[in-house]
Amino acid sequence: MEAAVLSFISKHKLLKPKQTVLVAVSGGPDSMALLHLLWSNRTALNIVVCACHVHHQLRGKEADDDEVYIQQFCKEKSIRLFEKKVDVKSYATYHQVSTQVAARQLRYQWFSELANEMKNSVVATGHHGDDQMETMMMKIVGGSYALKPYGILPKRTIEKIKVIRPFLGITKDEIEHYCNEACIEPRRDSSNKSRAYTRNRFREDLLPHMKRENQKVHIHMQRQSEWAYEDDEFLMQLAEDKLSSIIVQKNEQIVTISRSSFVVENMPLQRRMIHLILNYLYGKYSPTVTSIHIEQVIHMIQREQPGGEHYLPHSFLFQRDYNNCHFMKEPMNKQLNQSYILSVPGYVQVADWSLHARITNMHNQESVDEMVVDYDEVTFPLSVRHRLPNDRMHCRGMNGTKKIGRLFIDRKIPKQERDKWPIVIDGAGRILWVPLLHRSMVANVHSKTKKRLILSCNYEN
DSSP states (O other), rough: HHHHHHHHHHTTTTHHHHHHHHEESSHHHHHHHHHHHHHHHHHTTTTTEEEEEEEOOOSSSHHHHHHHHHHHHHHTTEEEEEEEOOOHHHHHHHTTOOOOHHHHHHHHHHHHHHHHHSEEEEEEEEOHHHHHEEEEHHHHHOOOOTOOOOOOSEHHHHTTTTEETTTTTOOOHHHHHHHHTTTOOOOGGGGOOOOSSSHHHHHTTTTTHHHHHHTHHHHHHOOOOOHHHHHHHHHHHHHHHHHHEEEEEESEEEEEEHHHHHHOOOHHHHHHHHHHHHHHHHSOOOOOOOHHHHHHHHHHSSSSSSEEEEEEEEEEEEEETTTTTEEESSSOOOOOOOEEEEEEEEEEEEEEEEEEEEESSSOOOOOTTEEEEEEEOSSEEEEEOOTTTOOEBTTTTTSSSHHHHHHHHTOOHHHHTTTOOOOOTTTTOOOOOOOEEEEEEETTTTTOOOOOEEEEEEEOO
């Protein structure tokens, strides 16, 4: 086993001469075997080996005994040990995450602090070939494997620190054998047997069957993970290059892309572009976005219907409006249906819209951004509000009434604009004007009109 691990370290260039290796130890067989192996080969590898242990305060006396065991082991080998206690339960409650996620985040936050204090250092963890198989199978079953078609990487950066996994090429059985040979009597975490955890169920039910079929299955899956990672990195870079040319708008709240530019790209790049967009919006602690979510978004982009919306994890929203496709952190234009009084004469500012009212005796011609009505046939006061679900207007040049919602659709107004478009109402609740779109038949100017009310608008986008 020792030769296999040293070969894996060399193949993946996990260590450099004179580096300090902080081995994350729990007291279990995996981490203790890794600490012992690296310590035993420290001269040959030309490295400095230290240990770091996090007490999660979750398992009472059992965890206290783990801590004592690690202290004694490091003392006997003259290995420098760093220790820290963290309050996982409080952290999990405050951040609304699971206990396992909280423990991991707290561990790596502290590892990052240690690594920053020690120049030219890396953190080594005891993840092995069986962990790799469990991880890959869990991702396949859970639907996230399609997004990142690989498992645990031999080396990666987490919390700005370099993390290495020298044991990925060997199995749990080989680690147990090494512990026996090296006279290491590791601690055993009772929670590793609990079937409440998904990983434990995969470990007990699935892995034994896979190993019966092929004793070297961990090697094949490690190779598959490495190749898939390299392929995915290549495709992700292509997707990132393409994405910049299809983005219409981008900030921390919303990303808008051009549908026509998106749909001409190859499907592997389409999937990855959506993945990149969601990663950008969700940020550091992204929830689980599965292949199903990406497939649903692509379906909405490609279908013939010009509009629609789909909710993603954590109430994120995908919304399509004709050629614009929006990914946003919360529904756009989610606002109260406020009403604003429009004085005559006077004006009112509603978001990006400025609406004015004035009186004249002149025979003014209407323009695109103006409406002229008979002052004496209007009921006051005038007000400005946003549309309501059943709004209808007696439109000029039409028989009967027309739904405002239908008017927006016919004029191809993007969906995110409709709920903030101003509508001018008179005191009787009649819709006078939908600025820039259509005028009503209410209070039409005629030959006997003496006084004219001119409504005008200015839209700054």
